[in-house]
Amino acid sequence: MAGTRSRNKRRSRLRLFAGLLTAVGLSGVVVFAANADSTVDGTLDYVALGDSYSSGHGASSTYADKTCKRSDSAYPALFFAKYKADQQPSISSSIVNRACTGAKIQDVINNQLEFITGSVEMVTITIGGNDVDFASVATTCVLNGSVTCTQALNEVGPRISALRQPLTDLLGTIRKQAPVANIVISGYPKIFATGSCGALAISEDNRDQMRSLQESMNTLIREVAAASDRVQYADPDGLFNTHRVCDTGDRWINQVSDGIAQLDTGAAYHPNANGQAAMADAVFDAATGFTTGPS
Numbered sequence: 015m016a017g018t019r020s021r022n023k024r025r026s027r028l029r030l031f032a033g034l035l036t037a038v039g040l041s042g043v044v045v046f047a048a049n050a051d052s053t054v055d056g057t058l059d060y061v062a063l064g065d066s067y068s069s070g071h072g073a074s075s076t077y078a079d080k081t082c083k084r085s086d087s088a089y090p091a092l093f094f095a096k097y098k099a100d101q102q103p104s105i106s107s108s109i110v111n112r113a114c115t116g117a118k119i120q121d122v123i124n125n126q127l128e129f130i131t132g133s134v135e136m137v138t139i140t141i142g143g144n145d146v147d148f149a150s151v152a153t154t155c156v157l158n159g160s161v162t163c164t165q166a167l168n169e170v171g172p173r174i175s176a177l178r179q180p181l182t183d184l185l186g187t188i189r190k191q192a193p194v195a196n197i198v199i200s201g202y203p204k205i206f207a208t209g210s211c212g213a214l215a216i217s218e219d220n221r222d223q224m225r226s227l228q229e230s231m232n233t234l235i236r237e238v239a240a241a242s243d244r245v246q247y248a249d250p251d252g253l254f255n256t257h258r259v260c261d262t263g264d265r266w267i268n269q270v271s272d273g274i275a276q277l278d279t280g281a282a283y284h285p286n287a288n289g290q291a292a293m294a295d296a297v298f299d300a301a302t303g304f305t306t307g308p309s
């Protein structure tokens with residue numbers, strides 16, 4: 015325990031020093047600790063933003079908020095518990111999850127940003143998938159043939175490119191409203207595995223095309239995070255290897271039959287409880303690592 019307290023004190027001093035460097039406007043590149051407990055009172059005031067991947071849609075068949083499909087099994091709750099156990103902030107620490115299924119960037123601006131204040135020390139967000147219509151495209155591909163699916167997928171690429179500035183502006187606004195917060199934005203795990211997928215309606219070529227588009231989406235999010243002020247990128251995708259739809263092992267992403275079993279077809283192609291736990295691990299790694307970014 016003594017070693018743990020000593021490490022935590024060293025981390026806190028490093029974080030506070032990095033925050034002071036940023037506050038006084040030193041130019042150049044600053045190496046900073048990504049942990050968010052650098053405030054004086056030692057608490058962790060945490061707000062989760064974003065879409066269904068943050069709300070936990072698909073993680074269970076019951077929800078604390080049925081409209082937004084907010085689940086206690088969502089990665090924000092799991093991340094918060096893991097972060098508190100590791101960093102040991104004050105017991106008065108708090109979590110607010112404002113993520114909502116179906117949310118786009120404008121929905122975050124209109125309905126979620128009001129919860130970001132100057133006292134917030136941690137912000138996580140997953141956003142962008144609905145802005146490029148991944149959900150509706152997936153539905154199109156399930157209900158229609160390969161030709162229609164290919165046409166729908168071809169329209170996604172330009173939407174991804176158009177997302178760069180709105181996403182940059184959103185992260186800038188979050189930083190302005192929460193100047194001391196650690197901000198972590200997560201990418202999306204690829205839904206489909208490669209190779210054979212039995213009688214699934216989506217062809218192998220279409221699944222490969224969707225995987226490529228999801229990789230492009232994650233690349234854009236990663237690049238925007240790297241160019242933003244003290245924003246970490248969480249990469250959950252590799253953790254889902256062997257656990258995707260069409261994998262033969264334990265699936266961490268719901269397929270259509272899982273959504274039907276939950277009496278909620280919208281839960282399809284979302285992480286289940288195990289998938290949300292993997293996303294929590296990825297966000298934790300980003301939030302507790304050291305990284306280099308703009309001062």
